[in-house]
Amino acid sequence: MRRDPRDLIRYTAGQRANHWIVGISFILLGMSGLALFHPAFYPFSLLFGGGTWTRILHPIFGVIMGLAFILMVIRFTKHNLMRRVDWQWIGRVGEMVNGIDEGMPAQGKYNGGQKLMFWLLLLCMLLLIPTGIILWRAYFDFPVELVRWAAVIHSATAVVMICLIFVHVYAAIWVTGTVRAMWYGTVTRAWAKQHHRTWFEEVTRR
Amino acid sequence: MALQSLDIQARSATTTPMPGVRGTLDVAKLIDISKCIGCKACQVACMQWNDLHGEIGHNLGSYQNPQDLNDTTWTLMRFFEVEPEPNRLEWLIRKDGCMHCADPGCLASCPAPGAIVQYSNGIVDFHQENCIGCGYCITGCPFDIPRLSKTDEKVYKCTLCSDRVSVGLEPACVKTCPTGAITFGSKTDMIDHAEERVTDLKERGFAHAGLYDPAGVGGTHVMYVLQHADQPELYGLPRDPAISPLVEIWKGVTKPLAIATMALVGFASLFHYVTKGPNAVSKEIEKEEEEA
Numbered sequence: 191m192r193r194d195p196r197d198l199i200r201y202t203a204g205q206r207a208n209h210w211i212v213g214i215s216f217i218l219l220g221m222s223g224l225a226l227f228h229p230a231f232y233p234f235s236l237l238f239g240g241g242t243w244t245r246i247l248h249p250i251f252g253v254i255m256g257l258a259f260i261l262m263v264i265r266f267t268k269h270n271l272m273r274r275v276d277w278q279w280i281g282r283v284g285e286m287v288n289g290i291d292e293g294m295p296a297q298g299k300y301n302g303g304q305k306l307m308f309w310l311l312l313l314c315m316l317l318l319i320p321t322g323i324i325l326w327r328a329y330f331d332f333p334v335e336l337v338r339w340a341a342v343i344h345s346a347t348a349v350v351m352i353c354l355i356f357v358h359v360y361a362a363i364w365v366t367g368t369v370r371a372m373w374y375g376t377v378t379r380a381w382a383k384q385h386h387r388t389w390f391e392e393v394t395r396r
Numbered sequence: 397m398a399l400q401s402l403d404i405q406a407r408s409a410t411t412t413p414m415p416g417v418r419g420t421l422d423v424a425k426l427i428d429i430s431k432c433i434g435c436k437a438c439q440v441a442c443m444q445w446n447d448l449h450g451e452i453g454h455n456l457g458s459y460q461n462p463q464d465l466n467d468t469t470w471t472l473m474r475f476f477e478v479e480p481e482p483n484r485l486e487w488l489i490r491k492d493g494c495m496h497c498a499d500p501g502c503l504a505s506c507p508a509p510g511a512i513v514q515y516s517n518g519i520v521d522f523h524q525e526n527c528i529g530c531g532y533c534i535t536g537c538p539f540d541i542p543r544l545s546k547t548d549e550k551v552y553k554c555t556l557c558s559d560r561v562s563v564g565l566e567p568a569c570v571k572t573c574p575t576g577a578i579t580f581g582s583k584t585d586m587i588d589h590a591e592e593r594v595t596d597l598k599e600r601g602f603a604h605a606g607l608y609d610p611a612g613v614g615g616t617h618v619m620y621v622l623q624h625a626d627q628p629e630l631y632g633l634p635r636d637p638a639i640s641p642l643v644e645i646w647k648g649v650t651k652p653l654a655i656a657t658m659a660l661v662g663f664a665s666l667f668h669y670v671t672k673g674p675n676a677v678s679k680e681i682e683k684e685e686e687e688a
Contacts, residue, residue: 232508232509241507327534334535345654357661364669378677383684384681
């Protein structure tokens with residue numbers, strides 16, 4: 191279904207499905223993880239069938255997200271290599287946040303902020319997955335001092351990741367016309383020209 | 397076990413005060429290692445009172461059996477052959493089990509409301525019906541006591557016979573000890589009794605005899621009289637037990653800091669939208685593209 195033949199394809203169905211598997215498992219992980227982290231969030235455990243089910247399911251969601259995330263990294267790393275223009279963009283992010291984007295350097299498929307987000311999320315996952323395995327008492331029994339380190343690193347990293355995802359989701363909502371790229375894969379030409387001019391020129395040249 | 401059976405002082409994963417108007421006596425169990433003959437009657441009494449039937453193990457050349465605490469062994473006689481001084485062999489036997497810390501690391505670590513409670517008499521008790529089986533208590537314990545059961549994925553440890561104590565009885569191990577090595581009463585009485593024992597031991601040549609009631613965990617409700625209190629390691633006891641600083645960070649500062657950070661980022665996003673409005677495609681570019 192081509193809604194508007196002039197629209198540009200930004201994500202394939204496979205990429206979108208991959209992203210949503212990561213997204214859904216992240217939400218489930220975030221809520222079940224917060225339930226285990228702070229009593230204020232313990233009521234979230236009711237969504238998973240009680241505290242014990244929350245404890246059983248959280249690491250399983252983690253395995254799903256871990257695998258889907260690795261697949262995403264394989265798919266998207268080549269688009270996220272930092273170049274000089276990305277650092278220039280990041281250096282002027284204040285203007286962007288202020289809502290004045292006219293002077294921002296032209297960006298490829300992803301801008302510097304998105305690329306930085308990619309690498310920070312990857313770093314979070316690299317910390318969360320091994321520490322999560324160390325904390326998985328049902329199947330593993332590591333030395334207690336290691337488990338203590340893992341508990342601190344896992345919870346602190348999770349909080350950082352939740353904040354990063356807040357920024358990620360907000361940025362998608364803030365930049366009008368973005369979220370549809372993750373729903374059905376296309377963006378308008380005007381959207382691409384305004385936010386990712388280099389990418390726009392690449393894909394329209396052909 | 398319901399909350400009304402004993403008065404509660406602290407409850408896991410609970411941030412508001414517990415009903416604590418009624419004052420109860422601090423209780424303590426005192427284990428005098430110098431009087432212990434290693435008969436394991438306490439170990440048997442514990443199994444009997446609590447209906448615990450562990451698997452039959454193997455003899456590995458020591459009287460110590462099973463080798464370690466487990467979900468069905470809440471107290472264990474540990475046997476140590478040591479030389480406190482060169483050429484002086486001593487056979488030290490310590491009844492291991494929960495120390496019932498005044499500042500319990502297990503309770504601080506537990507994420508399940510009411511899975512661990514501390515009664516106002518000092519007993520730290522696990523309520524398995526609220527336990528979710530995460531094992532965080534094991535991570536928090538400075539004495540390596542709680543054991544996660546493979547049978548039901550709940551944690552178990554010595555209850556200090558809270559059921560018996562609540563009706564005015566002494567714990568089963570105390571009741572059964574044939575030499576009087578284990579005594580039970582108010583914590584102050586037990587400290588007084590320990591002091592008499594320490595004086596006696598010092599007169600008998602144990603210059604470093606003393607009471608093990610470690611301050612790092614706020615004192616404990618299970619205390620030892622040690623012949624060599626200067627070397628608790630001889631008995632497999634930590635010298636200065638305390639809740640690990642890592643656990644303090646994890647269960648202390650991280651929690652409010654995390655909520656504050658997440659709330660800040662969430663509200664900053666909301667107010668950014670409200671103050672700056674959406675980042676929409678400019679009409680100019682839209683027009684350009686329509687005409688193209």
